[in-house]
Amino acid sequence: MKKTIFLSVILCLFSAKSFSQTKEERSKISSYSNKLANQKLLTSLNEGEISRRTRLNNFLNSNPSYIKRLTIGEFGIQELIDILPNGDMIYAKTDNLGAGITARANKLYSGGTLGLNIQGQNMIAGVWDGGNIRETHQEFMNGSASKITNADGSTYAAHATHVMGTILAKGVLPSVKGLAFNASGISYDWNSDLVEMLGEAGNGLLVSNHSYGFGALSSVWFYGAYDSRAKQIDEICYNNPFYLPVFSAGNSRNETTAPGSTQIANKFGYDMIFGHGNAKNVMTVAAVEQVDEYVGPSSVVMSSFSSWGPSDDGRIKPDISMKGVNVRSTLATSNTATGFMSGTSMASPGITGVVLLVQQYYNQLYSNYMKAATAKGLILHTADETGFFSGPDYEYGWGLVNAEKAAITIQNRNSTTTNKSIIDELTLANNATYTKTITATGTNPLKISISWTDPQAPVANSGTNDPSTKYLVNDLDIKVTKDGVNYYPWKLEGMLAPYSPATNTTTNDVDNFERVDINNPSGTYTITVTHKGTLSGGSQNFTLIATSDNLSTLSTSEAIKANDSKVDFYPNPAKNYIKINEKDKDLLINIYDVSGKLVLTYKLVDNTINISELVKGNYLANFITKKGEIKSFKFIKD
16 A cells, blocks of 8 residues: 655745845855755756656656646645655645734834834745736735746745735735835755755855645654755755745644544643754744733643654754744735635744844844854744643744744844844864853843754654754853853753743753743853764864843853864965965855954965954964864964
8 A cells, every 4th residue: 555645835935036145145155055965966956857857757657547736725735746766745834013023023124113214125035835926916026027026937826925025015005015025035846955945055045935745644753854855955055055945833722633533642742843843943834813912821822733843863853933823914906905814824934033133133233154063053042932841842843933033133242332232154073072151131021042963863754753863963061151050052842742841950961942930140151162983084173152131241252172183285374365385275264253253254265364354463264174183273463
């Protein structure tokens, strides 16, 4: 008997016309991508895509009466996209003014309480869905030109058009205004999505919106599974460190047929998120009802359908919550049509819109965009508390998104006048220890977090129910110490007790976002970041975020212990250039200031590093040779 595999999908969009990021900005982002690794992955993905199309065409030719694409309900789509060699059938299925209020995004708009004008100008969103956007809709037109690009040939789809509108509808009709209503978008259908995502990420795309998982409908193994698509998406993100895909959590918690109903009965509604929604480096979004004013956890009401985590290895999924109930947005039936939809499909584009806004604001203040780990970490760090217990859970994730708090954290970043936040993009070398000493006071908690884009796990689940495998590759740890007392990050217990409150009494060995919360801070605290085992690649980029009512930095250090080798370089002190005697070509050199902040990443060409843009001072540089050897040296910029 053939198994049937279900692929649940929720989508969004992206575009690159007159309101797009500049060519120079995208080129700068693209320069940080690992081109060699991208090409190797592209070859693998293309081979898989050719095999998929061959299998599908052979099946359809042998079964000419089979209906490949069906309409589900009023707006949904289900499409057969693959037949696996074992006979498994894979389907893709589609799983705002109120959204802006719920996310507090309206505080960033012109006339908002923050006094900003952050509305998505010059930003781009990517969406993969079951069809194209009606690009001629009045909400997408700027004069005679559309701000939407349909990148591949497909028919208009109500679901895709609704998702795009949630991100960036102009607000001709105010009640359908998108979160980043001055942004533009590009739209793809879901065929060849991984190949297309890799291409866009390598060309400088910052964020895209999706929601799809897959698994056998005759089995429950795929719930919570880190499957092959989750692994491939993690690899895309790792190769392209500025790219952040946003996924819906799925709508499986009210299913009445097996295996969904079986899983609900056995797991009490937990462990319901499909496949690549369990990827480590994406944002997976839960759907809640509209929040007109947040006054505490009771303000946030969970939807009846939103899928709950955890992933099989106990990671916190979903990551964040957003309005997904009765969202009004654009439809594809006419150039003025609008309508209501509910689902995590409608929640994830709200988060995509918030990512656009905070990236725009960060770039406006600091002339560069955040890495994906920073953008994700910032949104999770500043989320409002939800649920019955303090800390994260497997229902709401880290809580309700708060774009206003995220913007304030960006505004106060490393300021000597406001003293309220730190956002540092750093690198931890193998066998290194990073420390920072701060003082903090206030009635609101001191929050300190680390976030990183983790390498893809070496193995993926292909049919085992609830394996014990842990998929974290580079296991960083954060600990905060004061007067001999250690403060640890939040951690959940996985399927052993998914409904139990989070604990903060030990290190976290599964999540690639960790946060320490300290109530009523007062005094001096030492932040320590270390790692377990050996770091894949010889080092791991990570982002440190800290917020408090009053915050100041006393000192920073990074001790590089083992594996250092002597570097032959000159001159020192140097004014504009440093020459390095290395045989390897195209090495990436990371340069840090005395605070430990990464200030320059430079590709070594002709054995020369251009340091002319650095201010005078002392610096530390390190790099990894083609043999995996870590080398570092200190120099003085004159």
